[in-house]
Structure formats: C-alpha cells, structure tokens
Amino acid sequence: MAKRGNFATKFGVLMATVGSAVGLGNIWRFPYQTGVNGGGAFLLIYVICVLLIGIPAMTAEFIVGRETHKNAVGAFEKLDSRWSGVGYLGVLTGFIIDCYYCVVTGWTLYYLYLSVTGSLLGGTVSEYASMFHNFSAGVVFPIVTLVLVIVITGIIISKGVQNGIEKASKIMMPMLFILLVILAINSCTLEGASEGLNFLLIPDFSKIGLDSLLAAAGQAFFSLSLGMGCLITYSSYFTDDVDLAKTASQSALIDMLVAIVSGIIIFPAVFSFGMEPEQGPGLVFKVLPNVFTQMGFGTLWAIMFYLLLFIAALTSFISITEVVVAYASETFKISRRNAVIVVCSLFILIGIICSLSFGPLADVTIFGMNIFDSMDYLSTNIMLPLGGILTSLFVGWSLDRRIVETQLKIDSPVKYKVLRVYIFFLRIVVPIAVTTVFIAQFLG
Numbered sequence: 001m002a003k004r005g006n007f008a009t010k011f012g013v014l015m016a017t018v019g020s021a022v023g024l025g026n027i028w029r030f031p032y033q034t035g036v037n038g039g040g041a042f043l044l045i046y047v048i049c050v051l052l053i054g055i056p057a058m059t060a061e062f063i064v065g066r067e068t069h070k071n072a073v074g075a076f077e078k079l080d081s082r083w084s085g086v087g088y089l090g091v092l093t094g095f096i097i098d099c100y101y102c103v104v105t106g107w108t109l110y111y112l113y114l115s116v117t118g119s120l121l122g123g124t125v126s127e128y129a130s131m132f133h134n135f136s137a138g139v140v141f142p143i144v145t146l147v148l149v150i151v152i153t154g155i156i157i158s159k160g161v162q163n164g165i166e167k168a169s170k171i172m173m174p175m176l177f178i179l180l181v182i183l184a185i186n187s188c189t190l191e192g193a194s195e196g197l198n199f200l201l202i203p204d205f206s207k208i209g210l211d212s213l214l215a216a217a218g219q220a221f222f223s224l225s226l227g228m229g230c231l232i233t234y235s236s237y238f239t240d241d242v243d244l245a246k247t248a249s250q251s252a253l254i255d256m257l258v259a260i261v262s263g264i265i266i267f268p269a270v271f272s273f274g275m276e277p278e279q280g281p282g283l284v285f286k287v288l289p290n291v292f293t294q295m296g297f298g299t300l301w302a303i304m305f306y307l308l309l310f311i312a313a314l315t316s317f318i319s320i321t322e323v324v325v326a327y328a329s330e331t332f333k334i335s336r337r338n339a340v341i342v343v344c345s346l347f348i349l350i351g352i353i354c355s356l357s358f359g360p361l362a363d364v365t366i367f368g369m370n371i372f373d374s375m376d377y378l379s380t381n382i383m384l385p386l387g388g389i390l391t392s393l394f395v396g397w398s399l400d401r402r403i404v405e406t407q408l409k410i411d412s413p414v415k416y417k418v419l420r421v422y423i424f425f426l427r428i429v430v431p432i433a434v435t436t437v438f439i440a441q442f443l444g
C-alpha cells in the first residue's frame with residue numbers, strides 16, 4: 001500500500017478547502033435562492049447560519065479527519081465503530097451528489113464553449129430560455145460535457161493529493177478570485193446598478209418567512225461542503241501544524257464572501273437590463289446570456305463568467321469525488337488510479353441517466369420528481385442535514401474530549417473557555433438548529 005498523501009503547504013490546505021466549498025452552490029445556487037427568497041433578508045440569515053452552524057460543524061469534521069488520517073468511513077471506524085454508519089452515509093451521499101453535480105458542471109462547460117466560439121450572444125430572453133431547455137433535454141452535448149468533466153476530474157485526482165488536488169486548487173482558486181473581482185467591478189459600473197445592490201444588501205424583513213430561514217440554513221450547509229465527510233477526507237490530508245479552527249473560519253468567510261460577490265456580479269446586471277431576479281435555477285443560464293448580449297464586450301464577460309463558474313464547479317466536484325475514491329482505494333486496497341477508474345466509470349453511467357432525466361427519461365419519476373430532482377432532494381435536504389447532525393453529536397457527546405483538545409491545541413485558560421462554548425454548540429445548538437430545519441421542511 002502506497003504511503004498516504006498529504007497537503008504540502010498551508011496555502012494549499014486553504015485553497016483546497018475553499019475550492020471544495022466555493023462551487024455551483026455559491027455562484028449558481030446562492031443568487032437564485034436569494035432571488036426567490038427576497039434578497040437582503042435572505043443574505044442576512046445566511047450569514048448568521050454560516051457563523052453559528054457552519055463554522056462549528058466544519059471544525060468538527062476537521063477534528064475527525066485529522067485525528068485519524070483516514071477516509072470518511074475509516075475515520076469513524078477507527079474512533080468508534082458504532083458510528084461508522086455516519087461514514088457510510090457520507091460516501092453514499094457523495095456518490096449521489098456527484099451524479100447530478102457532474103451534469104450541471106457539464107452545462108457550465110457547454111456555456112463556456114458557446115461563449116468562446118462566439119455563438120452564445122445575440123438572442124432574446126425567450127430564445128435563451130428555449131435554448132437552455134433544448135440543450136439540457138438533448139442527448140449528445142450534455143453527455144459529452146459531463147463525460148469530459150468526469151475525465152478531467154479523474155485525471156487530476158489520480159495524480160494524488162499534492163500533485164493533483166493541491167496543485168489544481170492552487171492554480172484555479174486564485175484565478176477564480178481575479179475573475180470574480182473583475183466581473184464585480186464591471187457590474188457595479190452598469191447604469192442602475194444600485195437597484196441590484198439594494199436588492200441584495202438591504203434586508204426587507206417583511207419578506208422573511210419560515211421558508212427563507214430553512215432555505216438559508218440548507219444553503220449554508222451545502223455551500224460549506226458539510227455533512228458528507230468531504231471535509232473529513234480533506235482534513236485527513238492536513239499535517240499537524242494546520243490550525244483547524246482558523247482554517248475553518250477562513251474558509252467559511254471566503255466562501256461567504258464569494259457568494260456575496262457573485263450576488264454583486266449578478267443582481268446589478270439583472271436589474272440594470274430590466275430583468276426579474278426571481279428566475280429560479282435558470283438564472284445564470286437563461287438570464288445572464290441576455291445580460292451579456294446587451295453589454296459592451298459581451299463575449300469577453302461571458303467567457304470570464306462561465307470560466308469562473310466552471311472552475312468553481314470543477315474544484316468542488318473534485319472534492320466530492322475524492323470522498324468516494326479515498327474510501328474505495330483504502331477499503332478495497334486498490335491503487336488510487338484503479339479506484340479512480342472504477343468510481344468515475346460508475347459516475348459516468350449514473351450521471352448519464354441523471355442527465356437524460358431532462359429529456360428522454362423525463363417521464364421516469366421517483367416520489368413524484370424526475371431522477372435529477374429526486375437525487376438533489378434526497379441528498380441535499382435529507383442526507384446532508386442528517387450527516388451534519390450526527391457528526392456534531394459524535395464530536396460533541398461521544399468523542400474523547402482529549403482528542404478535541406489536542407486537535408484544537410487547547411493550551412491556555414482562555415482557550416478552555418472558548419472550547420466550552422464550542423462543545424455547547426456541537427452538543428446543542430447545531431443539532432437543534434439543523435433538526436428544526438430538517439423537520440420543518442416536511443411540515444412546510
């Protein structure tokens with residue numbers, strides 16, 4: 001068995017973690033969720049959720065991962081085999097998320113391709129809507145792009161933790177930040193941008209309902225990559241000098257900032273060109289092409305935006321895939337390369353079925369939803385919260401306190417006080433908050 005990999009630098013640790021967290025969740029999902037949930041008020045609750053639930057839960061995953069240096073299943077097995085079900089749940093969740101995440105990542109690749117070839121711009125809103133439907137309901141392009149996404153991911157992952165994941169993140173994430181800033185500055189200079197900024201940044205509390213609360217908590221969880229052992233797997237590659245609480249706080253803040261900046265890119269543009277923010281999931285595929293069409297140098301902005309979206313999605317996709325690959329290679333004692341081949345072949349197979357649920361397989365339904373939607377619902381709304389609650393309960397109640405102290409390097413009276421608050425959060429606040437969200441969605 002080859003020696004287990006690890007991240008070489010602290011910068012690499014941060015970029016890989018942020019690479020996992022920043023994804024479609026920030027740039028595609030956050031803006032449309034904000035759009036349909038009334039803007040600024042949603043943003044405010046989201047920020048509170050990240051701070052109160054997200055950072056503690058993220059630190060908990062880090063503790064489990066770095067203490068054991070094992071994959072999500074192996075980690076629980078080593079600490080307390082009664083909890084290993086949480087690890088299996090995580091790998092299964094990762095598997096399900098992966099199968100539809102590759103479909104949407106494929107869409108971003110297709111839109112990047114259209115922008116580069118110059119054929120994206122020049123349409124009207126309704127043309128873009130039908131273009132998106134025709135494309136996603138098709139067979140050839142969605143399948144070709146999703147296979148490409150999986151193959152690129154497979155190649156990066158098979159190069160290992162340092163030469164694959166860390167290197168790719170260290171190159172792609174700074175690129176992403178530069179693109180974000182340029183696009184945001186451009187949006188703010190558009191005529192009427194302030195209307196969009198007001199929508200995003202000024203809370204209108206009359207619009208806060210129970211559903212926006214739930215949506216914000218769910219969004220925070222998904223966006224921080226919590227609840228399926230993804231960060232357990234990544235932190236199993238952290239060396240001992242990495243400060244876990246600091247890394248969790250930094251990653252969560254950067255992730256939140258990227259979501260907000262994505263809103264700053266999208267809403268001024270949407271308002272400035274007289275479009276509606278409440279478009280739902282099609283926002284970046286149906287509305288933005290038209291916005292770019294109306295801008296000077298539209299093709300350039302379109303290329304930058306879809307490249308941004310693609311990079312963000314790819315680094316997240318890599319992190320979800322790594323959960324399954326690490327589990328497969330360590331459990332069945334096969335090489336990383338062979339694990340990648342097996343796992344990615346399965347993803348291609350199920351990804352294709354998932355993609356076809358927008359077209360030829362549209363009539364196949366599970367619990368009244370098509371295949372894509374039911375996988376999204378099952379994983380995001382049920383399995384992730386469940387995994388998050390169980391991980392918090394495990395670290396809060398069951399894990400030997402000395403392990404938590406060692407991992408968080410608690411060595412002063414002040415830090416002991418902070419630790420007490422932290423444990424209280426893991427034991428009570430996080431489980432109750434997430435359970436409430438979890439149950440409320442079935443009553444809603």
Ligand code: TRP
Pocket residue numbers: 020021022023024025026097221222223224225226227228230316317319320384
């Ligand atoms: N956080 C990513 C995003 O915002 C998606 C993601 C990556 C994820 N790894 C995860 C979501 C693990 C849940 C669990 O797009």
